[in-house]
Amino acid sequence: MATKNVIQMKLRLILGDQLNLDHSWYKVKDQNTVYVIYELRQETDYILHHIQKIVAFFSAMRAFAKALKSQGHQVMYFDIGSEISKNSLSENIKNLITEKSISKFEYQLPDEYRLDDQLKKLCGEINIPSQSFDSEHFLTEREDLKSFFEGKKQLIMEFFYRNMRKKYDILMDHGQPLGGQWNFDKNNRKKWKGTPIIPNAYKTGIGSQNEILSAIQKARIKTFGNYHQEHYLFPTDRKEAFAQLEYFCNHLLVHFGDYQDAMHNEQRNLFHSRISFALNVKILHPKEVIETVVNHYYKNSRVIELSQVEGFIRQILGWREYMRGIYWREMPGYKSNNKLDNYNKLPDFYWTGATKMNCLHESISDSLDTAYAHHIQRLMITGNFALLIQCHPDEVDAWYLGVYADAIEWVQLPNTRGMSQWADGGIVATKPYVSSGSYIHKMSNYCESCTYDRTKRIGENACPFNSLYWNFLEDKKTHFSKNNRMAMMLRLLDKIPALEKQEIKERALSIIQNPDGY
Ligand code: FAD
Ligand code: SF4
DSSP states (O other): OOOOOOOOEEEEEOOTTOOOTTSGGGGSOOTTEEEEEEOOHHHHHSSOEEHHHHHHHHHHHHHHHHHHHHTTOEEEEEOTTSGGGGSOHHHHHHHHHHHTTEEEEEEEOOSSHHHHHHHHHHHHHSSSOEEEEOOSOOSSOTTHHHHHTTTOSOOOHHHHHHHHHHHHTOSEETTEEGGGOSOOGGGOOOOOOSOSOOOOOOOOOOOSHHHHHHHHHHTTOOEESOOOGGGOOOOOSHHHHHHHHHHIIIIIHHHHTTTTTOOBTTBSSTTOOOOHHHHHTTSSOHHHHHHHHHHHHHHTTTTSOHHHHHHHHIIIIIIIHHHHHHHHHHTTGGGGOOTTOOOBOOOGGGGTOOOSOHHHHHHHHHHHHHSOOOHHIIIIIIIHHHHHTTBOHHHHHHHHHHHOTTOOHHHHHIIIIIIITOTTSSSSOSSOOOOOHHHHHHHOSGGGGOSSBTTOSSSTTBOHHHHHHHHHHHHTHHHHTTOGGGHHHHHHHHHSOHHHHHHHHHHHHHHHHOGGGO
């Protein structure tokens, strides 16, 4: 009897943030391997997203599928208009396995706990072999941070970062940090006062955004935020992402470190790179970003200072990898941490920008217009205020996860719940990032055109951040009584006369009870 040759078809899933064209999967073209990419309601609807975030993801996913096809791979792409977009990822894969008589299912390890869990469950439900692969993106393994800090009480980022510098031999000189110093953080605190001139942010080309916008509308996906072509700056493919990175090296790196913490009414971008989206969907690899920047520095070290470059490398080699390590060390419990017992609602103006507090108005309007804000706006304006009015970290997470195009849970959650809201009790940040109006004035020009007076703590036109700041310290002082880094502020709090403290409390409470009235 003749034996029938059964073709063994392999199905490989590519998630929307796994757009790494250099992955070893693609080194071999195999007619018996089908790649599948889905635009799904499961992903558009698990949280309310900014319109530009969905557009940026779908544009990049479509461009990625096109690039894979042009390399000769077999790709099935299901867009948001297709009927199956309403099914869950698991249902769709199960159906495809049956329809195409798939004999093996493969996927790259997701970076989000939610999807990792879903895919593990799916593999237990299908009756064909399955295999997971590394996404080949990060410079550390999921578990590295856990083992690096084994037995340590505090997970100090700086130690992790120094180890990464040595391990990857970045900005090192015969085993010592280049320039004799690991960290130039103290140099990175200049206020921007109109000079040096800030070049415009790099403008990406127009891709399939309009088509995607109509598809989103047709599918009636709920979104928030604004879409104007001139404000849309997310790269779609490797060519654009590299052009954006080169633009950063040629025009912005020279002042990156100095003005890293600055904020300004008329300058949304300052000297920031805006490459977080391209990195997080894996169009760019962190190693190539670091190498490009370091090589640019070595070629131009007469005009670019080491402190500018070190400041940038620390963010990617240090903070980015560190945050990912924290996520995998602490999940799933991390997501329900609320160590400061905060239960208030996020003000409505986070969704509209309609507030008289100019710093918040500017930072939120920037976020709504561009699905982007730079680090200090996220940490010291929107995050600071949310913590001072004691918002529930779930509310804060939902906003941050939705509003920024670069927001994927593995990086958003440790930054928001940990660094910004101190809801993890100090795993990420040794002290809470809270401040009164004076820090905001020191680093920005927001206060100059604000209704409120940054120098006053009480009275109708007193800056709300001031009373809220002292009230926060008073309310939460038991949490920080043993924290050396808070000792000075708690001593200052003790020196405020009782009557003034009472007035501060009254003003703070009226803001906390009705933040939208301010
Ligand atoms: P640049 O200032 O040019 O920095 C270069 C790169 O360094 C960034 O692209 C990013 O990849 C990396 N980086 C810098 N700081 C951090 C950090 N703290 N954690 C991880 N990577 C960092 N970043 C995200 O990518 N996604 C998020 O969802 C996110 N949520 C945040 C929420 C809060 C409350 C805070 C305080 C920070 C958050 N960050 C997040 C970190 C940081 O604000 C953004 O990475 C940065 O603003 C992106 O803009 P950029 O590319 O111009 O960065
Ligand atoms: Fe913000 Fe207060 Fe300054 Fe106004 S005065 S911009 S509310 S810090």
